Amino acid sequence: MPQTTLGxxxxxxxxxxxxxxxxxLARRLRHQRADRSLSLAEMSALGTLYRCGxxxxxxxxxxxxxxxxxxxxxxxxxxxRGLVRLEPHPDDRRQKTVSTTDRTEEMLAxxxxxxxxWLTELAGGLDEEEWALLRAAAxxxxxxxxx
Amino acid sequence: MPQTTLGxxxxxxxxxxxxxxxxxLARRLRHQRADRSLSLAEMSALGTLYRCGxxxxxxxxxxxxxxxxxxxxxxxxxxxRGLVRLEPHPDDRRQKTVSTTDRTEEMLAxxxxxxxxWLTELAGGLDEEEWALLRAAAxxxxxxxxx
DNA sequence: TATTGTTATACTCTATAACTATA
DNA sequence: TATAGTTATAGAGTATAACAATA
Numbered sequence: 285m286p287q288t289t290l291g292x293x294x295x296x297x298x299x300x301x302x303x304x305x306x307x308x309l310a311r312r313l314r315h316q317r318a319d320r321s322l323s324l325a326e327m328s329a330l331g332t333l334y335r336c337g338x339x340x341x342x343x344x345x346x347x348x349x350x351x352x353x354x355x356x357x358x359x360x361x362x363x364x365r366g367l368v369r370l371e372p373h374p375d376d377r378r379q380k381t382v383s384t385t386d387r388t389e390e391m392l393a394x395x396x397x398x399x400x401x402w403l404t405e406l407a408g409g410l411d412e413e414e415w416a417l418l419r420a421a422a423x424x425x426x427x428x429x430x431x
Numbered sequence: 432m433p434q435t436t437l438g439x440x441x442x443x444x445x446x447x448x449x450x451x452x453x454x455x456l457a458r459r460l461r462h463q464r465a466d467r468s469l470s471l472a473e474m475s476a477l478g479t480l481y482r483c484g485x486x487x488x489x490x491x492x493x494x495x496x497x498x499x500x501x502x503x504x505x506x507x508x509x510x511x512r513g514l515v516r517l518e519p520h521p522d523d524r525r526q527k528t529v530s531t532t533d534r535t536e537e538m539l540a541x542x543x544x545x546x547x548x549w550l551t552e553l554a555g556g557l558d559e560e561e562w563a564l565l566r567a568a569a570x571x572x573x574x575x576x577x578x
Numbered sequence: 579t580a581t582t583g584t585t586a587t588a589c590t591c592t593a594t595a596a597c598t599a600t601a
Numbered sequence: 602t603a604t605a606g607t608t609a610t611a612g613a614g615t616a617t618a619a620c621a622a623t624a
Contacts (some may be wrong), residue, residue, distance in 0.1 A: 312455030
């Protein structure tokens with residue numbers, strides 16, 4: 285089991301630097317988002333649905349840490365825009381299955397590429413050595429965020 | 432002038448990995464915040480005031496990308512809690528000077544240490560080599576976020 | 579009787595418009 | 602007449618409570 289101790293003052297300083305950098309960069313990235321016609325919560329739900337596959341409204345609400353009535357609203361708007369498909373649940377007639385559509389993928393791809401373009405330009409201000417360090421650490425940051 | 436090109440497919444993949452990791456980690460960190468009695472906007476304004484020093488309500492509104500009436504509300508609440516001091520502006524009687532108090536620093540320190548503790552525990556799940564990579568990249572990420 | 583999802587309603591946060599005081 | 606800040610009011614977005622349908 286990979287477990288690190290992180291006891292030194294250098295470790296503590298790095299954790300703090302990492303936290304501040306992540307929060308600020310995320311805030312700036314959020315301001316960059318492409319399609320202003322969808323709220324953050326709507327975009328996020330759509331992304332989860334795309335990553336994790338079809339699920340019921342209740343499951344999606346739990347995934348997004350949102351209450352069921354809020355998810356009802358979000359799904360209604362996404363459905364209206366043709367960004368999700370709703371189908372009856374195979375086993376339980378109370379539930380539904382929410383899934384993505386072709387337009388979802390286009391939409392998310394556009395959003396991703398806009399964020400990446402902005403970040404690429406920002407990273408262009410680093411020198412070669414700095415970028416090499418950050419590039420090497422990117423997969424670790426991703427793993428950290430998802431564990 | 433340090434400028435990198437970032438043209439390779441590996442660069443593009445790293446940018447995307449970085450973006451996803453940063454966004455997700457920031458979202459999880461936000462859920463971790465200590466004092467739930469202050470909103471995100473209130474915490475952020477307080478942090479800016481602490482980092483940048485005393486300023487007028489208008490300056491603070493511009494810094495936070497918020498409209499003046501919203502800042503009026505935020506400042507009123509912070510003042511009520513003893514987290515900011517309000518003083519007449521030396522030159523212009525229309526303006527005020529907003530500054531931090533002793534309680535501000537305590538408050539921000541508590542918030543920082545809670546975030547760091549959570550992140551330290553999470554980073555404990557990495558192995559030594561991964562943590563070494565991330566620790567080395569932390570100052571670069573910070574620089575990127577602030578440039 | 580418990581669970582899934584929806585409707586009704588209230589609260590929080592933010593914005594725009596109108597106003598007051600000062601420059 | 603222009604500017605700094607406030608008050609009044611409206612619009613998102615989310616939550617809790619009450620309800621309908623199904624298990």
